[in-house]
Amino acid sequence: MTAPLIVFFVLAALAVIGAVSLIFQKHPIHSALSLIVVMIALAGLYLLLGAEFVAAVQIIVYGGAIMVLFVFVIMLLNAGVEEHTSISKMAGPAGLLLVIALAGLVAATIVRSTDSILGTMQTGEMSSPSGVSKTLGISNMIFKDFVYPFELTSFLILVAVLGATVLAQREKS
Amino acid sequence: MISFFSNLLSANAELAITIVKIGLLLFIVLTVNAYLTWFERKVVAHMQSRWGPHRTGPHGLLQPLADGVKFLFKEDPTPAGVDKFVYYLAPLMALALALTAIALIPFGPDPIRLFGHDIYLGIAPPDVNIGILALFAITAMSVYGVALAGWSSNSKYPLLGGLRSSAQMISYELAMTMSVVGVLLMAGSFNLKKIIEAQAHHPEWGIAGWNIWPQLLGFFCFFVSAIAETNRVPFDLPEAESELVAGFHTEYASFKFAMFFIAEYTSMITVSCLCTIMFFGGWLSPFPASWTFAHYLPSAILIPFGLWVIWDGLRYETIFGRIILPGIGTAIAGLGAILVFLPGVNLFIQGPFWLLSKILVFLFIYVWMRGTLPRFRYDQLMAFGWKLLLPLSIVNVIATSFIILAKMTWWAK
Numbered sequence: 001m002t003a004p005l006i007v008f009f010v011l012a013a014l015a016v017i018g019a020v021s022l023i024f025q026k027h028p029i030h031s032a033l034s035l036i037v038v039m040i041a042l043a044g045l046y047l048l049l050g051a052e053f054v055a056a057v058q059i060i061v062y063g064g065a066i067m068v069l070f071v072f073v074i075m076l077l078n079a080g081v082e083e084h085t086s087i088s089k090m091a092g093p094a095g096l097l098l099v100i101a102l103a104g105l106v107a108a109t110i111v112r113s114t115d116s117i118l119g120t121m122q123t124g125e126m127s128s129p130s131g132v133s134k135t136l137g138i139s140n141m142i143f144k145d146f147v148y149p150f151e152l153t154s155f156l157i158l159v160a161v162l163g164a165t166v167l168a169q170r171e172k173s
Numbered sequence: 174m175i176s177f178f179s180n181l182l183s184a185n186a187e188l189a190i191t192i193v194k195i196g197l198l199l200f201i202v203l204t205v206n207a208y209l210t211w212f213e214r215k216v217v218a219h220m221q222s223r224w225g226p227h228r229t230g231p232h233g234l235l236q237p238l239a240d241g242v243k244f245l246f247k248e249d250p251t252p253a254g255v256d257k258f259v260y261y262l263a264p265l266m267a268l269a270l271a272l273t274a275i276a277l278i279p280f281g282p283d284p285i286r287l288f289g290h291d292i293y294l295g296i297a298p299p300d301v302n303i304g305i306l307a308l309f310a311i312t313a314m315s316v317y318g319v320a321l322a323g324w325s326s327n328s329k330y331p332l333l334g335g336l337r338s339s340a341q342m343i344s345y346e347l348a349m350t351m352s353v354v355g356v357l358l359m360a361g362s363f364n365l366k367k368i369i370e371a372q373a374h375h376p377e378w379g380i381a382g383w384n385i386w387p388q389l390l391g392f393f394c395f396f397v398s399a400i401a402e403t404n405r406v407p408f409d410l411p412e413a414e415s416e417l418v419a420g421f422h423t424e425y426a427s428f429k430f431a432m433f434f435i436a437e438y439t440s441m442i443t444v445s446c447l448c449t450i451m452f453f454g455g456w457l458s459p460f461p462a463s464w465t466f467a468h469y470l471p472s473a474i475l476i477p478f479g480l481w482v483i484w485d486g487l488r489y490e491t492i493f494g495r496i497i498l499p500g501i502g503t504a505i506a507g508l509g510a511i512l513v514f515l516p517g518v519n520l521f522i523q524g525p526f527w528l529l530s531k532i533l534v535f536l537f538i539y540v541w542m543r544g545t546l547p548r549f550r551y552d553q554l555m556a557f558g559w560k561l562l563l564p565l566s567i568v569n570v571i572a573t574s575f576i577i578l579a580k581m582t583w584w585a586k
C-alpha cells in the first residue's frame with residue numbers, strides 16, 4: 001500500500017458514504033451536507049490525479065457556489081422532513097433496478113480494463129498524462145482547440161441568465 | 174526506544190517539520206487573534222474618546238487572556254429544538270476553514286536552513302500552483318459555517334442572519350473572484366509566490382512596481398468584497414445587533430461562540446495577507462533595491478518603540494505595570510539591537526517584516542472602518558455588489574487584458 005493509494009481509498013469511501021447518506025437522510029439540509037461531502041471527496045480525488053485546477057474549481061463551483069445556493073433555497077423555503085407519496089414510494093423498486101444495471105455496467109468496465117488499472121497501480125503512476133491536467137493545458141484547450149464550442153456554451157448560459165432575470169421581474173402595472 | 178523515534182523522525186522529517194510548523198502557526202495565529210480583539214477595542218475606544226480596556230494588566234494587555242478564560246468557563250447550553258449535529262458542526266466548520274486558509278499563505282521569500290532541511294515560512298510548500306484558487310475554494314466553503322449556524326439554531330433571528338449571510342456571500346464572491354483576474358493576468362500564475370515575484374520585475378522601482386498602481390480598480394473591488402465576505406462593518410448585516418439581536422450566533426454561547434469569533438478574526442488576517450500579497454508587493458520592500466540602508470528600518474522602529482515602552486512602563490500607575498512593561502520594552506529594543514549587529518538575520522527578517530507591517534496596516538484599516546462607517550441597508554448592499562462592484566471588476570478584467578495584449582503585440586518587439 002503506497003500513501004496515495006491509502007488516500008485514494010479514504011476519499012473514495014468518503015464519497016460513497018456521502019452519496020449513500022445523501023439518499024437516506026430524511027431532512028433536505030442533511031442531504032445537501034452529504035452532497036457537499038461527496039463534492040469535496042471528488043475534489044480530493046482530482047487532486048490525487050494531479051488535476052489541481054479541476055480540484056480547485058470543483059470546490060469553488062460545486063462545493064461553494066452551487067451547494068450554497070441549494071442550502072440557501074432550502075433555508076429560504078424552510079423545507080421540512082420529506083413526505084412520502086404513493087408515487088415517491090414507487091421510486092424505491094424502480095431505483096433498485098437502475099442501481100443493479102449501473103453496478104453491472106461499472107463492473108463490466110472494470111473487468112475489461114483490469115490490466116491497465118493494475119498496471120498503473122503497480123508503477124504508482126496515478127497522475128494523468130501531463131498537459132491536460134495542468135492549468136495551461138486546460139486554457140490552451142478551451143481557448144484554442146475548442147474555442148467555438150466554449151463560446152457557444154457561454155452564450156447559452158448568458159441566454160439562461162437573461163431568461164431567469166426576465167422571469168424573476170415583477171410585472172409592471 | 175529513543176533510536177526508534179529518531180529513526181521515525183529522520184524518515185519522516187518533512188512530516189515532522191510540517192506538524193511543528195502547524196502547531197507553531199496555530200499558536201501564533203490564535204495569539205494574534207486574541208491581541209487583535211484588544212487592538213480593535215483600544216483603537217475604536219480612542220476614536221470615540223474612551224480608554225478601552227485598561228483594568229486587566231497594564232494598558233489592558235491581559236484582557237484577551239481574561240476573555241479566553243471567561244469563554245472557556247461559561248456554561249454552554251444547547252437550546253431546545255436545535256438540529257444537534259449541524260448545530261455543533263457549524264462553529265467547527267467556520268473555525269477549521271478559517272484556519273486552513275492561513276496555511277496557504279507564504280510568509281517569507283527565503284527558507285531557513287535547519288538540520289539539513291530548507292524550512293519555508295508558511296505551511297504549504299511555496300510551489301503550490303493553485304495557491305490563490307485554493308484560497309478562494311476555502312473562502313467559498315466558509316459561508317456554510319454561518320449559514321448552517323443560522324439554520325440549525327431553530328430560531329428566527331439566527332435564520333434571518335444565516336439567510337442574509339448566504340445571499341451576501343454569493344453576491345460578493347463573484348466580484349471578489351473577478352477582481353483578482355487582473356492580478357493573475359499580470360503575474361501569469363496562480364502561485365502566490367510568483368504573484369509577488371512578478372511585482373519585483375524592476376527592483377529599482379520599489380513601491381512603483383507593485384500591482385496596486387495598474388490594478389487600483391481591482392484592489393478597490395477586491396477589498397470591498399473581501400470585507401463583505403468576512404462579514405465585517407459596514408457589511409455586517411448577518412449579525413446586525415440593532416436588527417437581529419446577534420444574528421447567526423444568537424443561540425451560541427461559551428466556546429462555540431468564541432469559535433465563530435476566532436474564525437472571523439482569522440479571516441480578517443487572511444484577507445489582509447491576500448491584499449498585501451496581490452496588490453502591495455507581499456514581502457517586497459517599498460524602497461528601491463539599491464537602498465541598503467533601508468534594511469535598518471526594522472531596528473529603527475523596534476529600538477525607539479522599545480525605549481518608549483520602557484519609559485512609559487517606569488511611570489505606570491500599578492506596580493505590576495512598572496515591572497512588566499519595562500521588561501517587554503527591553504525585549505523589543507533588544508530585538509532591534511540584535512538585528513543591527515547580525516546582518517544575516519537582519520537580511521532574512523526583511524521579507525517577513527514588510528509582509529507583517531503591511532498586514533498590520535490592513536488590520537488597522539479594518540478596525541478604522543468599524544470605528545467610523547455606518548452599516549449598509551440590505552438593498553443598498555445588494556445593489557452595491559451587483560450593480561457597481563461586479564461591472565467594475567469586469568471592466569478591470571477587460572482593460573487589463575487589452576493592455577497586456579497591446580504590450581505583447583506592439584511594445585515587446
